Amino acid sequence: xxKLLKIEYQKIAPYKTFWVLxxxxxxxxxxxxxxxxxxxxxxxxxxxxxxxxxxxxxSLYNFxxxxxxxxxxxxYFKIFLAVLIVILVSNEFSFRTIRQNIINxxxxxxxxxxxxxxxxxxxxxxxxxxxxxxxxxxxxxxxxISFSKVFNNSYFLFVYLLELxxxxxxxxxxxxxxxxxxxxxxxxxxxSYIIERILWYKIPEEISEYFPIxxxxxxxxxxxxxxxxxxxxNFRNFVSFPDIAIVIAYTILFIFLTSLLLxxxxx
Amino acid sequence: xxxxxxxxxxxxxxxxRIRAVDNLSLDIERGNVYxxxxxxxxxxxxxxxxxxxxxxxxxxxxxxxGNEPTNNDRKRIGSIIETPLFYPYLTAIRNLKIIADIxxxxxxxxxxxxxxxxxxxxxxxxxxxxxxxxxxRLALAAAMLGNPEMMILDEPTNGLDPQGIADxxxxxxxxxxxxxxxxxxxxxxDEVQKVCTHVAVLNKGKxxxxxxxxxxxxxxxxxxxxxxxxxxxxxxxxxxxxxxxVTKDGDKLTVRVKGKTNGRDLNSFLFNKGIxxxxxxxKKKSLESYFLELLSDKK
Numbered sequence: 001x002x003k004l005l006k007i008e009y010q011k012i013a014p015y016k017t018f019w020v021l022x023x024x025x026x027x028x029x030x031x032x033x034x035x036x037x038x039x040x041x042x043x044x045x046x047x048x049x050x051x052x053x054x055x056x057x058x059s060l061y062n063f064x065x066x067x068x069x070x071x072x073x074x075x076y077f078k079i080f081l082a083v084l085i086v087i088l089v090s091n092e093f094s095f096r097t098i099r100q101n102i103i104n105x106x107x108x109x110x111x112x113x114x115x116x117x118x119x120x121x122x123x124x125x126x127x128x129x130x131x132x133x134x135x136x137x138x139x140x141x142x143x144x145i146s147f148s149k150v151f152n153n154s155y156f157l158f159v160y161l162l163e164l165x166x167x168x169x170x171x172x173x174x175x176x177x178x179x180x181x182x183x184x185x186x187x188x189x190x191x192s193y194i195i196e197r198i199l200w201y202k203i204p205e206e207i208s209e210y211f212p213i214x215x216x217x218x219x220x221x222x223x224x225x226x227x228x229x230x231x232x233x234n235f236r237n238f239v240s241f242p243d244i245a246i247v248i249a250y251t252i253l254f255i256f257l258t259s260l261l262l263x264x265x266x267x
Numbered sequence: 268x269x270x271x272x273x274x275x276x277x278x279x280x281x282x283x284r285i286r287a288v289d290n291l292s293l294d295i296e297r298g299n300v301y302x303x304x305x306x307x308x309x310x311x312x313x314x315x316x317x318x319x320x321x322x323x324x325x326x327x328x329x330x331x332x333g334n335e336p337t338n339n340d341r342k343r344i345g346s347i348i349e350t351p352l353f354y355p356y357l358t359a360i361r362n363l364k365i366i367a368d369i370x371x372x373x374x375x376x377x378x379x380x381x382x383x384x385x386x387x388x389x390x391x392x393x394x395x396x397x398x399x400x401x402x403x404r405l406a407l408a409a410a411m412l413g414n415p416e417m418m419i420l421d422e423p424t425n426g427l428d429p430q431g432i433a434d435x436x437x438x439x440x441x442x443x444x445x446x447x448x449x450x451x452x453x454x455x456x457d458e459v460q461k462v463c464t465h466v467a468v469l470n471k472g473k474x475x476x477x478x479x480x481x482x483x484x485x486x487x488x489x490x491x492x493x494x495x496x497x498x499x500x501x502x503x504x505x506x507x508x509x510x511x512x513v514t515k516d517g518d519k520l521t522v523r524v525k526g527k528t529n530g531r532d533l534n535s536f537l538f539n540k541g542i543x544x545x546x547x548x549x550k551k552k553s554l555e556s557y558f559l560e561l562l563s564d565k566k
Contacts, residue, residue, distance in 0.1 A: 003368065010365050015356055100352040103319045104369045104409075105342035267321040 004114035005121065011088075018084065025080040026129060032077070033070050033133050036060060060223075061141035064152035066134050068237060069223045071160040074130050078164050079192065081122055082171035086184045089115060089175025099267050108262045115172055116255065123164035127157055156220060159239050163219045166247050169254040170212065176258050212250045219243055269296040271333060272417055272448050273318065278327035280313055280472075287313040289472035290327070295465075297416075300439075300449045302459035302480070305469035311452035312349050313472075315421050319346055342370045345410030346419040351402040355395035359386055359405055362394055363412060372413040380408040383438070399426040407435065411442070418442065421452045436462055490530050492537075493519040493546035503540050507533065519546060 012018045037060050060069045092098040101111055134157075138150060171188055178184035192213050200208045208214070221236040273295040280288040288310040295301045303311050316322035318329050319341060331340035353362045363377045381387045384404040389397070397405065403426050410418055423439065424432040439462050443449050453459050459466050460480060467477035494500045501520060504513055509532070511523040524533060530549040537544060 007365055007368050010361060010368065011354060011357075014358075014361065095354060096350075096352045097354055099321050099348070100366075101369060102321050102338075103341060103346050103348060104366050105338055105340075105344075105371075106369050107338035108320075110338070264323070266316070266323055 001113075001117065004110060005117050008114050008118045018088065021080065021084050021087075025077065025084075025126075028080070029074060029077050029126070029129065030133065032073055033130070034137070036073060059141060061137040063138040063142045063145065063149045064154070065223065066138045066141075067153040067156040068220060070130050070134050070137070071156045071163075072220045072223050074126065074160060075163055075217065075220055078126075078167050079189070081126065081164065082168055082188060082192075083185055084122070085119060085168050085171040086175045086188055087181050088118075089172055090179055090181035090184045093175075093179040094181065102267060108267075109259065112255070112259050112262055116169070119168040119172060120165060123161050123168060126164055127161045130160065131157055156239070159219050159244065162244065162247060162251075163216055166216050166251040166254070167213075169251050169258075170216075173254045173258045173261075176261050210246065215243065215246050215250060219247055269298070271295070272297050272299075272331070273450065274330045274333075275314070275318065276328050276330075278314065278317060278324050278329060280310075280317060280322065280324050286472045288317065288324070291469075291472065291474055292327075293467050293474065293477060295448060295450055297448050298446060300443045300451065300462060300464045302463035302466040303450070303452045303469050304454070304456060304459045304466055305452075306454055308471075309454075309469040310472035311454075311469060312421055314469075315346075315348060315419055315450075315452060319344075319348070319419065343415055344417045344419060345412065345415035346421075347403075347406045347410050347423050348419075348421050349425075351406035353394045353402070353405065353409075356393055358393050359390045359397075359408075362405070363409060366409050367412055370413055376412055376414075380411045383411065384408040385434075400428060400431050403427055404431070404435075407438070415447070417448045417450070419450045422454070423451065424453075424455075424458060488524050488529060489550040490522045490524060490533055491516070491519050491546065491548040491550060492522060492533070492544050494537075494542055494544050500537070500542055503537065503542055506540075507536055 040060070060066065092101075098111060102108065106114075131154075134154075135150075139145065142149070174188045174191075175181075175184050178187055196211050196213045199211065200214065202208075219239060223237065271294050275291055275293050278288055278291045279286065291310070291314060293301075303314065305311055313322060317324045318331075318336075320336065320338065329336060331337075332343075334340075354365070357365075359381060360377060363380070364374060367374055367377065378387065378390070381390050384407050386401060386404055386408060389401065394402070394405070403423070407420075407423060410420070420439065424435050427435060436458065439449065439451070443462070449463075451459065451463060463480050465478065466480050468475045492500070497515070497518070497520060501513060501515070504510060504520070504522060507524070509525045509528040511525050513523075514521045522533065530547055534544060534547060
């Protein structure tokens with residue numbers, strides 16, 4: 001396992017495109033997570049002036065709410081990582097280095113394993129980034145800190161890890177299926193943001209709510225802030241186990257389909 | 268009894284209606300320098316793709332080292348496939364490190380193989396800056412990593428300049444002389460003849476002919492002769508020193524003689540034995556035309 005991860009690392013270590021995109025991802029993620037609060041504050045100053053009812057202060061960074069708030073925000077940026085994965089996978093086809101890897105003695109399942117390990121590592125890196133950011137933000141914004149308060153909702157981090165891993169497995173499948181990076185990125189974006197969304201409206205809710213991108217996206221629901229309560233909107237502030245089970249099933253399906261493609265097709 | 272390294276059994280692969288490989292069988296023994304010779308599109312590269320696990324055959328089987336194939340066999344084989352495949356943004360060294368890691372080798376031999384193919388000076392340049400010839404040489408270096416016991420070379424001199432071609436052939440011969448088994452695919456008769464000990468001629472996926480290179484591809488010269496007594500003539504011919512083969516062709520004998528002998532030598536030899544020829548026609552047949560004939564014979 002370490003060996004496969006080392007090989008993956010060798011492939012990207014001096015690859016500038018990868019590091020630029022990867023760095024950009026964390027920069028944007030950091031700015032959004034650390035900057036959303038002040039954006040909201042600015043916004044509320046304006047709103048309060050004209051509001052007939054008093055609007056409560058919204059704090060995103062209090063323990064334990066911070067975990068759901070930042071993992072929810074972070075979920076919007078997983079597409080960055082997905083594009084990276086698509087590029088790395090389709091590169092192996094356009095450079096035909098997958099062929100070279102196999103000929104030199106890697107098995108097809110080892111090749112798939114190395115990509116999965118890589119996807120997991122990237123998901124883990126992003127989760128750790130949120131964990132550290134959450135700790136910093138929580139500790140500096142919460143008045144009364146207790147151990148249980150800090151870690152109460154930290155399971156959102158694990159759900160976030162699953163969300164990323166599942167979506168990146170989907171991106172990997174698209175990369176293996178389409179093989180041309182530009183085209184594959186197009187398909188990934190088109191399906192995630194347009195095709196599936198159109199289907200949500202065309203197909204009855206009972207069915208379309210189980211579509212993969214939707215399921216992955218709603219693992220962590222919109223945080224229930226005090227503001228939402230005023231408007232009478234009540235989102236889930238927990239994670240449903242059936243949702244997790246379905247997303248895990250989807251992830252297994254994506255990996256299975258990828259391995260099928262790898263086995264059946266000539267490389 | 269020699270050890271069979273690779274055994275291909277009735278292998279077939281078709282793309283739609285095109286039969287890229289058609290019921291191909293062959294055995295390669297340890298120490299062979301085995302050439303597959305055939306024009307472009309005769310199925311050489313497809314065959315190599317199949318035995319290296321990247322193309323799925325429609326039927327038939329193959330065995331490596333006497334066993335069902337696994338990916339670990341490929342770690343014992345150094346291969347060059349039609350075009351050099353490397354990560355374009357990585358240096359030669361880094362590309363070879365990845366291959367060494369896959370094969371489970373240390374990095375010690377990387378510098379050596381780069382020196383052997385004369386790329387040591389460029390070892391820290393990225394692959395995409397290489398010329399075609401350099402890319403081909405890096406592929407050869409990659410195939411040589413870890414001194415594999417078997418090498419598969421698909422058109423190894425493709426894209427090289429004349430000096431590069433000569434160097435590569437010398438290198439292959441040197442590697443072969445150290446006991447490495449070699450499987451070489453080429454469309455160049457000359458190359459197979461210069462390098463190989465065994466050959467299979469392939470056309471449209473079918474094996475037309477296989478055997479010893481000396482048997483199949485010696486530079487021979489064909490002479491048609493006849494005399495009043497063909498049997499006696501045939502008997503006497505057996506004593507001719509440079510004889511390659513004799514076949515009876517109606518009322519004439521078709522004689523293949525080796526190398527530099529010609530009709531005059533044969534005639535004077537037979538005259539000295541007391542045989543007077545009634546017919547003698549030299550049919551100049553070069554190796555190339557023999558090769559082309561092999562390919563056109565069985566359409």
